Amino acid sequence: MDLVYDFLENKIKLTKEDSIVVGVSAGPDSMCLLYLLLELQKKIGYKIIVAHINHQKREESKEEESFLKEYCLNHNCSFESMRIEKYGTGNFHKEAREIRYKFYQDLINKYQAAYLMTAHHGDDLIETILMRLVRGSTLSGYKGISLITNMDNYFIVRPLLYVTKEEIENFNKANNIPYRIDQSNFSNKYTRNRYRHNVLPFLKEENKNVHLKFLKFSAMLTECDNYIEKVLNNAYNNIYQDAKLDISLFKEEDIFLQKMLLEKILLNFYDDLSFVESKHIDILLNLIRKNKSGSKISLPLGIIAKIDYGYFLLEKSNNLDSNYCYLLEDGLKLPNGMTFQEYHGKENGNDVIHLISSDIDLPLYVRSKKVGDAIELKGMNKFKKVSDIFIDKKLSRDKRDSYPIVVDSSGKIIWIPKLKKSKYDSQNHELCDIIFKCL
Numbered sequence: 001m002d003l004v005y006d007f008l009e010n011k012i013k014l015t016k017e018d019s020i021v022v023g024v025s026a027g028p029d030s031m032c033l034l035y036l037l038l039e040l041q042k043k044i045g046y047k048i049i050v051a052h053i054n055h056q057k058r059e060e061s062k063e064e065e066s067f068l069k070e071y072c073l074n075h076n077c078s079f080e081s082m083r084i085e086k087y088g089t090g091n092f093h094k095e096a097r098e099i100r101y102k103f104y105q106d107l108i109n110k111y112q113a114a115y116l117m118t119a120h121h122g123d124d125l126i127e128t129i130l131m132r133l134v135r136g137s138t139l140s141g142y143k144g145i146s147l148i149t150n151m152d153n154y155f156i157v158r159p160l161l162y163v164t165k166e167e168i169e170n171f172n173k174a175n176n177i178p179y180r181i182d183q184s185n186f187s188n189k190y191t192r193n194r195y196r197h198n199v200l201p202f203l204k205e206e207n208k209n210v211h212l213k214f215l216k217f218s219a220m221l222t223e224c225d226n227y228i229e230k231v232l233n234n235a236y237n238n239i240y241q242d243a244k245l246d247i248s249l250f251k252e253e254d255i256f257l258q259k260m261l262l263e264k265i266l267l268n269f270y271d272d273l274s275f276v277e278s279k280h281i282d283i284l285l286n287l288i289r290k291n292k293s294g295s296k297i298s299l300p301l302g303i304i305a306k307i308d309y310g311y312f313l314l315e316k317s318n319n320l321d322s323n324y325c326y327l328l329e330d331g332l333k334l335p336n337g338m339t340f341q342e343y344h345g346k347e348n349g350n351d352v353i354h355l356i357s358s359d360i361d362l363p364l365y366v367r368s369k370k371v372g373d374a375i376e377l378k379g380m381n382k383f384k385k386v387s388d389i390f391i392d393k394k395l396s397r398d399k400r401d402s403y404p405i406v407v408d409s410s411g412k413i414i415w416i417p418k419l420k421k422s423k424y425d426s427q428n429h430e431l432c433d434i435i436f437k438c439l
Contacts, residue, residue, distance in 0.1 A: 022116075
């Protein structure tokens with residue numbers, strides 16, 4: 001942990017006047033971070049405020065909160081907690097993150113703290129970067145997790161990026177640091193866990209300090225991104241005015257800057273760019289190059305991009321376009337309100353699909369109906385036209401063309417959410433590694 005201590009003492013340069021809010025879940029990573037800060041506190045004398053959020057999603061949550069409260073009492077540090085009583089129907093992870101950081105911000109203000117510290121470690125950094133490289137992201141997204149993030153009135157600091165999960169576990173054992181385990185961290189149902197269990201061991205065999213290489217890569221991208229941001233802002237203010245992009249001026253810019261400009265414009269319509277992939281940027285560039293007035297395309301979350309007499313603009317739509325295709329992922333919300341979530345309950349109606357990934361071609365997509373669509377029905381060994389199913393289910397005509405259809409990468413129809421399931425829906429739930437519910 002020498003690199004962590006050196007970072008906190010000599011780079012962050014903590015002083016006795018500082019107040020630090022620490023996000024602690026009671027898991028091994030955050031308990032390790034809290035222990036390190038408590039040890040360093042003996043030397044420096046700053047104030048520690050432990051921030052704990054009880055998501056109330058697991059039976060163990062109440063016990064974890066009680067354990068942490070007692071731990072803080074015994075170690076003379078402030079304990080602040082909140083319980084999330086109700087979630088919406090959107091992306092659970094995104095919503096939980098927003099609630100979490102709102103709680104942190106409130107504590108920053110309450111204690112006039114300069115720092116928020118979280119327990120992201122080196123393995124988290126590798127997983128995040130690899131997942132974004134595979135999925136597709138932006139230059140800013142490829143940075144992964146930063147050591148230090150400058151917020152409006154405080155800094156988010158992640159000291160454990162210098163160490164691996166294994167180092168944390170060994171340190172906890174050597175110092176008898178108590179913690180609690182979330183069993184969901186071992187399930188391969190979650191994408192991150194599959195990277196953790198299958199990809200990271202190989203990388204660490206090649207280089208046991210590979211996490212430090214990724215940290216250097218992240219720092220390099222951060223420097224590049226900071227420089228580009230300065231150039232980008234000048235071009236943005238010149239080309240994008242009154243919520244319209246001047247296509248003639250846009251075409252004069254280098255292709256790299258064009259992509260950055262589109263990302264910046266998209267941030268006016270998205271809280272972050274987690275829903276936007278590199279393929280979406282390419283689609284927008286093609287739309288702009290053609291510069292055909294009246295042409296438009298659908299983007300995730302009901303955003304419409306269109307061309308209007310030499311200008312490119314984005315606008316929100318309240319209705320599903322009759323020709324769309326979205327990547328199926330946890331939290332996908334269609335403009336008509338239908339939402340797809342990873343599911344771990346016991347329901348088995350037409351609003352839930354249980355799949356075995358080896359039976360289908362990944363990834364999955366949600367698209368609008370096409371002429372000739374047919375689904376191979378479960379238990380019947382025959383195909384039926386989607387249009388006939390719509391009629392059988394008495395779906396109104398105005399909804400048929402835009403009703404979502406779930407397909408795999410080869411085009412096979414897997415599911416008509418809430419209406420019919422294909423033969424690929426599995427009854428052997430123990431083998432199912434992909435489960436979605438449509439709300």
